[in-house]
Amino acid sequence: MTEKFSFELQATDGAARKGVIHTPRGDIRTPAFMPVGTAATVKAMMPESVAATGADILLGNTYHLMLRPTAERVAALGGLHKFMNWQKPILTDSGGFQVMSLAGLRKLTEEGVTFSSHVDGSKHMLSPERSMEIQKLLGSDIVMCFDECPALPATDKEVARAMELSMRWAVRSKEAFGDRPGHALFGIMQGGVTQELREQSARALTDIGFDGYAIGGLAVGEGQEAMFGVLDYATGFLPEDRPRYLMGVGKPDDIVGAVERGVDMMDCVLPSRSGRTGQAWTRHGQINIKNSRHRDDPRPLDENCGCPACRNYSRAYLHHVFRANEMISGMLLTWHNLHYYQDLMQGMRDAIEAGTFKAYVADFHAKRAEGDIEPL
C-alpha cells in the first residue's frame, strides 16, 4: 500500500502496455477494465462478487449520483466507498457526457451547464468547480475533468469549439481540484476524429499537467474503424509515464484493439447491461441465451470459464430463468460477462509481460471466428 497515486509501467509489447496504478485504496492492474456502478451499484451484482471477477476498480457516475441520492447525502453517510460497500478504488466521471446525453433542457455557457433532471425535472448546474466538489464529496479516487463532448454528428467547427471550451474547463478543473495527495485528476482529450485537434488538445492538457489522460469523444457512434484510426495516433500524443484511459469502451474486440494501440484503462456498461438482456460474451463471441437451441443443452456457456454461472449451471437452466423472468438470470449472466472481461484483461496483461501479445490477439480473433459451439 502506498499513500500516493502513481503509475508504474512494467512491460510493453508493440504499443501495448502492462503496468500498475498504485493508490492508497489498492493497486489497479493495467490494462484494466472498470465495471460501471452507475447508481452506486453494479446492477445485479454484490460488490464482493464484482471483486471476485477480478475487478480492481469501479466507475461511478457523477450525473446520476448528484441527482439521486445527491453527493451531499453520500458524503454525510461516509462517502461512496462506505455507502456502496466497495473499498477498492473508484473512478468517477465528471457528469459532462451524461448531462449532454440524458438531461433535459440544457443550457451551455462558458460557466458550465444548467439542466433539468431526467428523474424529476428539478434544476441543476454543473461546472468544472461544481463537478470537482461533487467528486470530492463522493470520495472518488480518480477524478475526471469536466468537459464537453459534442453530440454527433457535429461539424469540424463545432468539434473544435467544444474541444477549446473543454481545455479552458480543464484549467479550471485542475485549479478547483487543488492538492489532494492520494487522489488523482485526469484530463480528457477531445477533438473528434480530427488529428490536428487531438494533437492540440493533448498539448493543452500536458501543459496543464495531469495524473492521467483520458481519450474522450470516442465510442459515440463513429464506428470501430474510425475509433481505431484516432487511437493509432492519439495515444502517441500522451506522455508514456501516465495512464491512458479510453472512456466508454466497449465490446471485447474494441477492448483488445484499444490495448493494441496503447490504452491502459477502459469502462463500459456493456457486460452488465448485456447480462440483463440475455446476452453472454465468451471466447467464441456473443451468445443469445433466449435462443431455443439452448433449451435442452446441459453444457455450460463456456467450459473453460471459471465463473459460477459456468461452473454450476447449464445453458438449459440459464435459458429457462431468462424465459421465466427470474432475477437470477441477470445475476448469473452479468457475473459471467464481467468474469469474461476480467479474464480477457488478465490474458492480455500476461501476454504483454511474456512478449506474446501478437499471438494472443491472433488467437482471440481466431476463437471468435469459430463462433459458438455447435448445437446438440
Ligand SMILES: [Zn+2]
Ligand atoms: Zn462463465
